[in-house]
Amino acid sequence: MSAANEECLLELRFPAQANRMVLVRDTVRSAARFCGFDEPDTRDIVLAVGEACQNVILHAYAGREAGTIVLGLLRGEDRLILRVTDFGEAIDPAKIEPRNLDELKPGGLGIYFMRELMDSTDFGPSPDGVGNVLQMTKRKGSARW
Amino acid sequence: MSAANEECLLELRFPAQANRMVLVRDTVRSAARFCGFDEPDTRDIVLAVGEACQNVILHAYAGREAGTIVLGLLRGEDRLILRVTDFGEAIDPAKIEPRNLDELKPGGLGIYFMRELMDSTDFGPSPDGVGNVLQMTKRKGSARW
Amino acid sequence: MVEAVREEQGRLVIGLDGEIDLDRAPKLRNLLLDCVGRGRDVLVDLSQVTYIDSSGIASLVESLQKAAGNGTRFGLIAVSPEVMRVFELARLDKVFAIYPDFDAAKAVVS
Amino acid sequence: MVEAVREEQGRLVIGLDGEIDLDRAPKLRNLLLDCVGRGRDVLVDLSQVTYIDSSGIASLVESLQKAAGNGTRFGLIAVSPEVMRVFELARLDKVFAIYPDFDAAKAVVS
Ligand SMILES: Nc1ncnc2c1ncn2[C@@H]1O[C@H](COP(=O)(O)OP(=O)(O)O)[C@@H](O)[C@H]1O
Ligand SMILES: Nc1ncnc2c1ncn2[C@@H]1O[C@H](COP(=O)(O)OP(=O)(O)O)[C@@H](O)[C@H]1O
Numbered sequence: 331m332s333a334a335n336e337e338c339l340l341e342l343r344f345p346a347q348a349n350r351m352v353l354v355r356d357t358v359r360s361a362a363r364f365c366g367f368d369e370p371d372t373r374d375i376v377l378a379v380g381e382a383c384q385n386v387i388l389h390a391y392a393g394r395e396a397g398t399i400v401l402g403l404l405r406g407e408d409r410l411i412l413r414v415t416d417f418g419e420a421i422d423p424a425k426i427e428p429r430n431l432d433e434l435k436p437g438g439l440g441i442y443f444m445r446e447l448m449d450s451t452d453f454g455p456s457p458d459g460v461g462n463v464l465q466m467t468k469r470k471g472s473a474r475w
Numbered sequence: 476m477s478a479a480n481e482e483c484l485l486e487l488r489f490p491a492q493a494n495r496m497v498l499v500r501d502t503v504r505s506a507a508r509f510c511g512f513d514e515p516d517t518r519d520i521v522l523a524v525g526e527a528c529q530n531v532i533l534h535a536y537a538g539r540e541a542g543t544i545v546l547g548l549l550r551g552e553d554r555l556i557l558r559v560t561d562f563g564e565a566i567d568p569a570k571i572e573p574r575n576l577d578e579l580k581p582g583g584l585g586i587y588f589m590r591e592l593m594d595s596t597d598f599g600p601s602p603d604g605v606g607n608v609l610q611m612t613k614r615k616g617s618a619r620w
Numbered sequence: 621m622v623e624a625v626r627e628e629q630g631r632l633v634i635g636l637d638g639e640i641d642l643d644r645a646p647k648l649r650n651l652l653l654d655c656v657g658r659g660r661d662v663l664v665d666l667s668q669v670t671y672i673d674s675s676g677i678a679s680l681v682e683s684l685q686k687a688a689g690n691g692t693r694f695g696l697i698a699v700s701p702e703v704m705r706v707f708e709l710a711r712l713d714k715v716f717a718i719y720p721d722f723d724a725a726k727a728v729v730s
Numbered sequence: 731m732v733e734a735v736r737e738e739q740g741r742l743v744i745g746l747d748g749e750i751d752l753d754r755a756p757k758l759r760n761l762l763l764d765c766v767g768r769g770r771d772v773l774v775d776l777s778q779v780t781y782i783d784s785s786g787i788a789s790l791v792e793s794l795q796k797a798a799g800n801g802t803r804f805g806l807i808a809v810s811p812e813v814m815r816v817f818e819l820a821r822l823d824k825v826f827a828i829y830p831d832f833d834a835a836k837a838v839v840s
Binding site: 348349351352355370373376377380381384387388431434435436437439440442443446447 | 639641642643671673674675677678679681682685702705706709710711715
Binding site: 338339340341342343344345350352353354356357359360361364 | 483484485486487488489490495497498499501502504505506509
């Protein structure tokens with residue numbers, strides 16, 4: 331699943347349950363530091379992964395037994411690639427859109443956060459035919475707004 | 476792979492390379508705290524996993540391309556279970572013995588450490604037919620010598 | 621992980637710490653809405669919070685809206701830089717009343 | 731991760747920090763053996779080391795043995811409790827000369 335210039339650092343598999351997220355965040359934090367990201371970037375990466383997994387927990391497995399999340403951490407030359415795979419129903423990527431922030435309401439920030447925090451986010455059906463893959467990329471030294 | 480009263484916290488897969496160990500240790504540390512282990516026990520668990528993975532890196536894949544390590548973290552009622560799987564040649568478990576510490580020499584401490592630090596360590600061929608599984612258990616509140 | 625509620629000069633001050641995520645947000649939401657429901661001004665001390673995600677933010681937004689409906693105040697005090705980053709990201713840093721400390725919050729009349 | 735070598739009153743003092751594992755042990759081994767090879771007493775400051783595994787211990791044992799062969803001293807100073815635990819586990823806490831600080835190590839005549 332990785333291009334020639336992408337190296338697998340680590341892959342995590344865990345049940346899509348909220349109480350696992352603290353473990354996942356610790357691992358992602360460690361991986362971001364390992365890749366040489368500074369603390370603000372590291373926090374941004376951790377938040378983006380938190381939001382991605384949260385969406386799997388809340389939406390991908392909504393109304394059925396909690397499935398598995400696979401989180402792949404890959405290192406490119408100048409970037410960290412995070413690949414979140416679920417095994418839920420395939421979702422139309424067009425439906426995964428940020429909402430307008432001008433309206434004050436609880437919720438609906440996850441997709442927006444991920445897009446703001448990362449250099450790229452791509453959501454699509456899993457190449458294996460079951461579920462979805464959200465791939466996010468963070469480049470080193472990419473400007474924070 | 477888990478009994479009824481064992482719950483999978485997290486599974487890690489990573490290339491058997493020494494530079495991955497810092498990430499693995501951070502995850503294990505986080506999991507041990509998550510399970511309520513105190514800091515001395517947490518350090519012991521982290522060291523035992525470090526030694527187990529080190530042996531896979533040094534011995535299981537010796538003389539061939541570095542393979543994969545799978546580290547399963549499972550929680551039992553009163554214990555953390557750590558399962559290290561390699562995909563190297565099946566090893567006779569009788570060969571996995573601690574050495575006599577009276578002789579001063581560099582090396583040969585890993586097996587001894589794991590046995591001392593954990594409540595149980597069991598090495599055997601993988602049930603899948605390829606490689607080996609080392610399963611270690613740490614009970615909560617188990618006395619430190 | 622502690623959620624401590626104290627009364628200070630007629631206001632309820634809620635001190636949070638650690639990481640506020642999906643696992644913790646439901647309990648936090650209940651606590652905040654319950655405090656706001658008591659008809660008192662509520663201040664949430666975020667100085668010890670090192671992580672907050674969209675689910676934690678949602679609980680705060682919901683509480684702010686409930687307080688507005690009640691005609692009471694809902695403010696944040698001592699927001700840590702890590703958390704402020706997330707409020708800025710959500711463009712909520714101007715929506716919430718954010719004070720450096722309790723005394724500054726107190727100085728603003730209801 | 732720093733390995734700083736300084737000379738102090740005729741001895742080589744090597745300050746280590748962080749986590750000493752299989753990834754770092756080969757480089758550490760070279761450094762230690764090189765220092766011991768200079769024919770001087772060597773002291774390794776372990777106060778900032780938070781983790782050491784069997785590969786790090788092996789480098790220290792090998793250096794101790796080389797120093798013994800040379801007739802020079804090889805000692806440890808300010809061993810952190812985390813590291814002392816591992817020396818005790820390996821029953822090496824009585825094998826190595828371990829001093830609370832540089833002055834205590836210095837006071838022992840070669
Ligand atoms: N992994 C996913 N599987 C299915 N639907 C999703 C997934 N992620 C996001 N969505 C959809 O996109 C919407 C917007 O997501 P988000 O911005 O994170 O806000 P929220 O999760 O608070 O609704 C969700 O309400 C959901 O309908
Ligand atoms: N995962 C493994 N695969 C193959 N052989 C192993 C494995 N783990 C341990 N061994 C064998 O057991 C011996 C003792 O291991 P250990 O006590 O960790 O010391 P060391 O690794 O320093 O030799 C090793 O030298 C090796 O021969």
